Each structure stands twice: as structure tokens, then as C-alpha cells.
Amino acid sequence: VALSANGPVTLWARxxxxxxxxxxxPGVTLPDAIRLTDDLPDAARADTLLLALPAQALGGFLADHAARLDARHLVSTAKGIDLSKLTGPSTLLAEACPRATVAVLTGPSFAADIARGLPTALTLACADPEAGRALQHDLSTPVLRLYRTTDVTGAELGGALKNVIAIAAGVAIGAGLGDSARAAIVTRGFAEMTRLAARLGARPETLAGLSGLGDLTLTCTSVQSRNFRYGQALGARQPFDAxxxxxxxxxxxxxxxxxRRMGCDMPIAAMVARLTDNSMTVDDAAQQLMTRPLKEE
Ligand SMILES: NC(=O)C1=CN([C@@H]2O[C@H](COP(=O)(O)OP(=O)(O)OC[C@H]3O[C@@H](n4cnc5c(N)ncnc54)[C@H](OP(=O)(O)O)[C@@H]3O)[C@@H](O)[C@H]2O)C=CC1
Ligand SMILES: O=C(CO)COP(=O)(O)O
Known part of the structure; x- marks a missing residue:
């Protein structure tokens, strides 16, 4: 919807x-400048393709369709780490489409806000600086402001890891632990996000930017966030739409x-993993986080 302000857009869906x-x-009607199709070869004639799929669906989608997508500019919006390969979307894309130029578009942005034309700033990450510049130009609009970076690892890890911390923030609020507890989770969560990202080769300043701290702030503080709401339901011991x-x-x-593999301490993420697979209760999680050995900040 946002990009159709710049010219014709083809929207493919299965x-x-x-x-x-x-x-x-809900509440959004696609503008006339958007051509809708379920014919992928037709849509994939474009030079630049945005892939807006959930992170765990991207690998399967590429297994079916990668040959049609190669040698294009491929921009992923997915915020997650693929469970089977333990990599972010840029690696999935680069492995499946070796002749493509791969980029990541990420940062604080609810789809509903963007579709309503509300002002939004995002990070466009591409290892190739020239291609990054061109994509930044093509994908910016008067209300969608893109900053660019070559640190693809940092940008995609920020987007992936903030969702984990947002679940923990939601749990704290849902369990009635209060806003102070949420602030502690956001701050210590940011520390562990930065720690893992640095071990995996990211630049710390990328984590402090829109794709990391910016998106962490949005997602941990808004009930528009699905991750936050899911955590809230877990904390309040209420059901959540699967x-x-x-x-x-x-x-x-x-x-x-x-x-574990990188020898990197991530107590909040570990707690979220155990809460979401039901191997730990909310009470035990809160107790464990507060009784960890005292240490320097
Ligand atoms: N929503 C948001 O505010 C934001 C989302 N993101 C990120 O973007 C990614 C996508 O999120 P979002 O669009 O909200 O997710 P949704 O689950 O709402 O939508 C996913 C879309 O992907 C399609 N899809 C899923 N699996 C396949 C598949 N195997 N083949 C083809 N199409 C498929 C779905 O099609 P169908 O309708 O047919 O099921 C649907 O159109 C996520 O990683 C998310 O974190 C980033 C910023 C903001
Ligand atoms: O990534 C988002 C906002 O930047 C959307 O967050 P949720 O997936 O938690 O709704």
C-alpha cells in the first residue's frame, strides 16, 4: 500500500x-495502483521483490519457488530465525538464490500504521552499498523514511530478537508484575540481544538503531504487537488464538x-523458550530471573 504511492505495484498472494x-x-482497501495476482511467474518478472512471509514459512516457500526468484533484488521483511537452519532470512535467501541481491527491510512499523499512511522510519540493510542506496531510494516514500546500513546481520537479528523480548514484556504485564518489571526486561533484554548479535558478527550500533532498540521499544510497549499480546495472555494464563x-x-x-552453541548468556530468551513450550510456569520464571547471582550491570 505504501509503495503504490511511488508507482504501480504487483501484489502476489497464494x-x-x-x-x-x-x-x-482490516479497514484497508488496496489502492488501484496495486495489481493483484496469484500467478507467481507473472509477479516475479519485477526487478525488485519484497518477500513478506513469516520467518518459519520462508524456507518452505523458497524450496518451492527459489528458481523463479533468482537474479533479482530480494528484500525480506521477516523478523525471525529459521528453526531448522538457525539462520536469519538473508542467509535463507542467499543460499536459495545465489545470483540475487539480498536485502532486509526492518524496524518499528505496524502494518496497520503503514497502510494508513502514518509516518514510519525503517532500516534497509544490504551488504552491497550501491544496491542498498538504490533500494533505499526506490522503497522510500514521503511517509516511509528508510535509513540504510550494510550490517545485514545486525538488522535482521534486532528484528528477530526483539520479538522474543516482547513476549517476556507481555508476560510481565499479563502476570501483573508492573511497568517497572517491564522496563527491567526491556533493558536487560536489549543487553542480551546486543551480546548475541555481537557474537554473530553484528555491529553494536545497529542494535541501538531502528531495527533493534527502536523496534524493541515499539513491540514491548504496544498492544498492537502480536508478540506482546501473546506474552500478555501467557502471563494472565489466558488462551491465545493459535x-x-x-x-x-x-x-x-x-x-x-x-x-548455547555460542556460549552466550541469554536468560530472558531462555525463559521465553521454556514458557512457550510449557516447561516452566510464569511464577517460576519470575523467581528464577530475580534470584540469579548478583553481578555488575
Ligand atoms: N504485521 C506487521 O505489523 C509486521 C510484520 N513484520 C514481519 O513480516 C513477516 C510477515 O508478517 P505478517 O504479514 O504480519 O504475517 P501474517 O501471518 O499476518 O501474514 C503472512 C502472509 O504470508 C502468507 N504466507 C504464509 N505462508 C506462506 C507460504 N508458504 N506461501 C505463500 N504465502 C504464505 C500468508 O498467506 P495466507 O493469507 O494465504 O495465509 C499471509 O499473506 C513476519 O516475519 C513479521 O514479523 C514486520 C513488520 C511489521
Ligand atoms: O514487527 C512488528 C512491529 O515492528 C510487528 O510486531 P508483531 O509481530 O509483534 O505484531
């Missing part, structure tokens, strides 16, 4: 039966494996 009003984005995409749950499991 099911276009909803027409111009998709219930995933059809809702909650990227942080699978990513917490991936992070538990990755952090």
Missing part, C-alpha cells in the same frame, strides 16, 4: 480470493540453541 479487502489488514503469527515463540527456541 490466495487472492479476498480481493481488495484482506481480513489480515492462528495468529507470533514470530518470537519459534525464534526463542532457535535462540536457545544458538546461544
Amino acid at each position: 490466495d487472492t480470493g479476498w480481493g481488495r479487502a484482506n481480513p489480515r489488514l 492462528a495468529t503469527t507470533v514470530e518470537g515463540a519459534a525464534t526463542a527456541r532457535a535462540v536457545a540453541v544458538l546461544s
